[in-house]
Amino acid sequence: MWMSEFAASIITTSTVACIHALYSPDRQKKPNNTNKMILSIVSSLLPDDGLSLEVFPDFQLASLKTLIAEEIMNRITPDRMFLYRDGHLLADGEKTLQELGLVDHAVLELHTRESIQALRQAHRAATSGATQGARNTSGDFMTDSEVIRLRLLGDQNMMNQLREQQPELAEAVNDPQRFSQIFQMLESRRRDAEREKQLETARLNDDPFNIESQRRIEELIREEAVRENLQNALEYNPESFGRVTMLYVPVEVNGHPVKAFVDSGAQATIMSPKCAEDCNIMRLIDKRFAGIAKGVGTAKILGRVHSAQIKLGDQYLPCSFTVMEGKDVDLLLGLDMLKRHQASINLKDNLLEFGDTKIPFLPENECPRSFDAPGQEDEPVVEGPAGSLVGGQSGAMIRPPAVNPNFQGPGHTVGGPSASEASASTSQPLLSQTTIPSPVPTPVNPPPLPSGRQTYHAPEKIAQLTSLGFSEAEARQALNTANGDVELAASLLFG
Structure with missing residues (x-):
């Protein structure tokens, strides 16, 4: 009797899991598949180190849930489990892990229906808490931050963006307590900023007939319209924030290779003094044509080379050059050269055409950077929604929108309402309580x-x-x- 009891006691949970893995239907389908994979299961319902399982790629998702339930002593039944990979729900229980795209050392998030509903309630409480003051306890912060931390651990793309936008928060992602503290600090800053904004709005509405208040209200409404316009552009027309590559073609001047900048807006073909020396035509400069070029700025003209040989594709053509200082480009093909030889700039096929000769424009990685982005390092920036930065001169996106820890979509801040909600909360009391004597700009509606x-x-x-x-x-x-x-x-x- 005691022998049978002893034998039954040694069958542990891990033993049952191994037996289930060996005799599961999807295991029996492919007995020769010995390439195992290791999956990491993370959840606030599990210990800090999570759960590590070694399974086969042909293991079904339903069998994986059963295995997890056995590993955690059936504290969570399989029908209550929801597994996520990179924020996407793995819903089809009949598919194998390989069919679901899981690979070795993949990280899965485990949630239950109760934890999901709690997260939704915490999210709603967070969005409404901005107008009700600070939260009574820090439990909601712990719940929010822990779910966010687990999701970040399972999504490398979000982690990369978080390192750019919030490096301090990214460094603490492996420390739940530190992560929660930083998250709470960011939330406090956001609430303080909103509180100051509400106080200013209330102060302005207290004296609606003050001229300075009227001007400030008008400026606030204009700023909201600009922010909404920027948000709409980021959401519906993001390609307008891309940096355009300038047009360069490879040429040879007097046998020396040069990357020429094609500029149909320049009147003359221009060459820098350094390039003239490299091409050995400095001695041909006619200094009687020296002077000062005036346009956006001024530049000194050293003179003119009346004729030199330039190779474009397989054609050798005569060309004149104005040698001028103060340009960051070695050679600029101006309108005189382009019209003389009836050149065509084909942007559809990315070609510069001279008759039957077609010269492809250089790709971005081969274009000189000095002229392509002048003063880019010192370019002023404009702050956009969600921590994005846009170049004040080029209009290019310098830094994309930050990762939203609440994952509420574009236009949100850390734990805060959307840009449209913030706009409505600010502009509504101003419009409803105050009369603006001057016309108010109307925000551009999104498509x-x-x-x-x-x-x-x-x-x-x-x-x-x-x-x-x-x-x-x-x-x-x-x-x-x-x-x-x-x-x-x-x-x-x-x-």
């Missing part, structure tokens, strides 16, 4: 979004989303936005 036409979705997909705690209407809307992709729809709902 209309696609019409919300109803699309048929399988009941199984809707059931998967409603089982996460969302209504059927929310599930249908998310599926319409995600074109029927359940995992993407779930990510949008939780985002």
